[in-house]
Structure formats: C-alpha cells, structure tokens
Amino acid sequence: MSGKSGGLRTPLTRVRFLGSSQKGTAEAWTIHVTGIANVLLGLYFVWLMLDLVHMDYNGVRATLAHPVPAILLLAFILSGIVHMEIGMRSIVIDYVDGPPRAWALIANTCFCALLGLACVYATLRISFT
C-alpha cells in the first residue's frame, strides 16, 4: 500500500522492523512444487488433447471418464490453478499500487477459485454422469 503522502517518514521507515509476512518461503516452495508437477502433468495434458482432437463428442466423454485421465486432469487443474494464482499475484504486486492492488489481488483469488471449481466440477461431472 502507498500510505499517506506528505509525511516526513520515508516508505522504508514505515515498514522497517515490522518483520516479514512469514509466508514467503511457503509461497516460493509451492510455486516450485506446482511448477514441477505442471511440467509433467502439462506434457500429459498435451498428449491427452492430441488423443482427443480426432474424436467426436461421445469419444471425448468416454476418454475423459476413464479414471486415469480424469485423475491426472484433476491434478493438472489443481496444480495449475495454485501455480497461476501465485504467478498472477507476483505480477499484480509488481505493477499495481495503492488500493487497486488489494482489489486486483482479491479479483485474482476469486477468478482462480471459480475457474478451478468450474474445471473440477466439469471433470467430475464427465466422470460420474
């Protein structure tokens, strides 16, 4: 946050000795672990999509309803959503300042949550209906 302008204190002294948020390591670790997962699951995803391109509706349904593609697709969705939520957060923190930053961060979290839920819901629906 930009804080009040015109004060005698510099931005540095306003934050000095407040300490860190204590969440940096966990976030760095998470984006690395999901990154490794996304490399493997992403390659599987491309392979799966190449399998689907020549299929009709029923073929796509039948393929995605199998447990292995369904579970790996769910894993890719979860890992991907977590990864992109953290990635977009770092973009927002780099380029957006002041009150819009908070709104952008909230929008990012909500967008990722809704998108993830929609993808998980649809994948499970294909499997179970």
Next chain:
Amino acid sequence: MASTEAARSGPRPRPLSPHLQIYKITITMVMSILHRITGFGLYVGVLLLAWFLIAASTDAAAFGWFSAFIGSFIGQLVLFGFTWALFNHLLGGIRHFVWDAGYGLEDPIRDQMAWGTAIGGIALTLITWAIGYAVR
C-alpha cells in the same frame, strides 16, 4: 516545472532505478519477459480449458459450439498461441529449476539456454501441431 511545486508541497520523489528502456536488449532479457507474458496468457487461456470441460460435461450441442469455435480460424490461432505459451513457459520453468540447482548462470550457457528455450518452445509447438493434424 512541476518539480518546484512538488518541493513546496512535499518531499521530492525518491530516485528510481533504471528500467527496461535503458538497457541493450539481450536474449535472456527477452525470454524473461516472454516467461511472464506467456504465464499471463496461460492464465487467461485456462478459460478455454474450462469452456472445453464444461461443454463436454453438458451435452453434444454445447460441445458442438466449442468444437465450432476451436475449429474456426480464430479458434485455431488462439489454440496455437496457447500451445506455444504452454511450451515456452514450460521450458522457461525448467530453465528456472536448472538455475535453482546452481547451474546455467555463467556467460555462454545462460545465453544458450535462453536460445534453447526460445527455439525449443517453437519446435515443440510445431511438432505438437504436426501430430495433431497427422492423427486427424
């Protein structure tokens, strides 16, 4: 100028570090920027995956709408861009893992890895699309 007014109304602006426009463009710099841009693109592109899954889970008519879009010129262009973004970001990520392990930061290797990411991303995209059209 505005600086005299700023001097009166408050502290003068803090000095800023130089940004992109002042540096000579290098391949590592371009790939760093592309890593972020492709990450952003994939973020938006997941909407396409959501549409695909929701359409497939709904019925044949909904899936038909999706198929019509993805089969159109615009759809193919977007999907091609998504494929490239995926491979570019994937290879860029692997490059980050190599750096994290403590390798690939020295002079000739860092440029070679950056070029490898750029060329590899395009190559994997073209191979994927070649396979995609071959199996059709």
